[in-house]
Amino acid sequence: MHKKEYSMKRGRKLSYYSNAGSSISNSNNNNDNNNIGNDNTNKKQKIIENNGTVNKKDIERQVKDEQQYIQHRYGAFKNYYMFNPTEERTKFIDTEDVLNLIFQQHSGKKSNKLQCCDVGCNSGELTLELYNIFSKVDSNKKIEMYGIDMDQDLISMAKENDVNNICKFKTLNIMKENLDGKHHYDLITCFGLTMWIHINHGDKGLKDFLDKLTSKTNTLIIEPHQWKSYRKASKRLRKCKKSGTFEELNNILYRGENVFKYIDETIKNKGFKNVKFAGETKWKRKIFVYKRA
Numbered sequence: 001m002h003k004k005e006y007s008m009k010r011g012r013k014l015s016y017y018s019n020a021g022s023s024i025s026n027s028n029n030n031n032d033n034n035n036i037g038n039d040n041t042n043k044k045q046k047i048i049e050n051n052g053t054v055n056k057k058d059i060e061r062q063v064k065d066e067q068q069y070i071q072h073r074y075g076a077f078k079n080y081y082m083f084n085p086t087e088e089r090t091k092f093i094d095t096e097d098v099l100n101l102i103f104q105q106h107s108g109k110k111s112n113k114l115q116c117c118d119v120g121c122n123s124g125e126l127t128l129e130l131y132n133i134f135s136k137v138d139s140n141k142k143i144e145m146y147g148i149d150m151d152q153d154l155i156s157m158a159k160e161n162d163v164n165n166i167c168k169f170k171t172l173n174i175m176k177e178n179l180d181g182k183h184h185y186d187l188i189t190c191f192g193l194t195m196w197i198h199i200n201h202g203d204k205g206l207k208d209f210l211d212k213l214t215s216k217t218n219t220l221i222i223e224p225h226q227w228k229s230y231r232k233a234s235k236r237l238r239k240c241k242k243s244g245t246f247e248e249l250n251n252i253l254y255r256g257e258n259v260f261k262y263i264d265e266t267i268k269n270k271g272f273k274n275v276k277f278a279g280e281t282k283w284k285r286k287i288f289v290y291k292r293a
């Protein structure tokens, strides 16, 4: 086990409007073009404008419903690591084989640092664990770890969890913005995100997303969802108090077994090889390492 250099603030209760987890202004459509979370919108004011009345209980209920909806729409779960502990993934990364692949430089390139980006980092707990794993591999290498997520509240939580400021966390919607232009990362990790991109942005969105990642790295670690997760996510969204549907779901052509094939082929089409099956999590999600050939 690695010494944890950050505080684990799990299971905290979110207060209404200071940490509401969603943008009320986007509440009735499938618009995730913008970041979500505690943005400039004064959520309370927005609800009052919409309703024309001030009722604290109503406001609290609406904000709670909206929070729930956003979590189930984008996978922006505030207590994610309570039900999917970091160890479920780190145990497959903290192995000699996988670490060798990560630290193996592309085309003999020598560098004294390893720059990594964890895409869809949620509240940063897995990102921070990865930092700890990588930093014990080679004391001569400086690890630069970035975590990005579209949810501002999750990024605030990640910054709070990172008590020693060892990583850099940033709010960024990968479907709308580019990863920091000046960086070519030695490693990009993408855990538990492909379905949220696919289900909200369709086949084309998933391809654009993967193309974006592969254009920014020579090593990609990815944990795609299985098709059954799509069905479960859809059911959960319908059951939300503020019920919704994934409008793109019916248009998806690459479904069932073809989800993984589509992801695999899209990455390979960009000159990558699937070099390692790292392991399968308790949720039957497979973790793969791809390297530029």
Ligand SMILES: C[S@@+](CC[C@H](N)C(=O)[O-])C[C@H]1O[C@@H](n2cnc3c(N)ncnc32)[C@H](O)[C@@H]1O
Residues within 6 Å of the ligand: 074, 075, 076, 077, 080, 119, 120, 121, 122, 123, 126, 148, 149, 150, 151, 154, 172, 173, 174, 175, 190, 191, 192, 193, 196, 197
């Ligand atoms: C289910 S969580 C996975 C968290 C983490 N990667 C892990 O596996 O432990 C998916 C995360 O992706 C984020 N996300 C979804 N769509 C995104 C987008 N377009 N850009 C950036 N982050 C996104 C969500 O906010 C959420 O925190």
